[in-house]
Amino acid sequence: MSLRRAVILTLKQVPGLAAVYQAYLAPSNAPRPYATVKIVPGVGSSRIWYAGTQEIEVRxxxxxxxxxxxxxxxxxVIAALHGRTITDTMDNPPTKYETELVPQAGMDFVEPENELIGRLVIFRAASLIERGTE
Structure with a gap:
């Protein structure tokens, strides 16, 4: 199962995005505008294999x-991910995640060395994977 892959597959459908990459893996000549996806370690329960949330950072x-x-x-991007069920269709069977926006103002940043401006948008995904299903 791959939350990262599900987010990337979903964002590739967003009009206006030229490309989507895993965090830190965009090439220097990446077509602009583009997005990167980082999955932050989640908070969960160990009573079952995994239940909890994971944050998704979309830059x-x-x-x-x-x-x-x-x-x-x-x-x-918010329309594509907020309040949606996204799916990693490459899993067998496909894995689904419920995603929602973490409320906050968009965080702007500048990368002058790469001549880029950016915006960080954070989402949260709920996951439940029972023992024996992984």
Whole structure:
């Protein structure tokens, strides 16, 4: 099962995103705008194999011209992930996750060495995997 893969597969369907990568793996010549996905270790229960939540950090990157384009992309990414069930279709059987936005204002950042501006958007995914299903 792969939450990361489910998020990437979902974000690849977002209009306006040129590409989606795992965190830290975008090439220097990546087409812009693009997104990266990082899964933060979750909080869960050990009474069953896994139950809990995991945070998903989606970073949107664009050219250093204006944050308005990132505003539009952020709305599209939120529409794709907030209150949705996303699926890792490469699992057999497919694994599903419930995702929701972690409420906060978008966090802007600049990477001058790469001539990029960015926006961090955070989501939370609920997971339940019972013993014997993994």
């Amino acid at each position: 949107l990157y664009g050219n250093q011209t204006s944050f308005h384009a990132l505003d539009t992309l952020e709305r599209s």
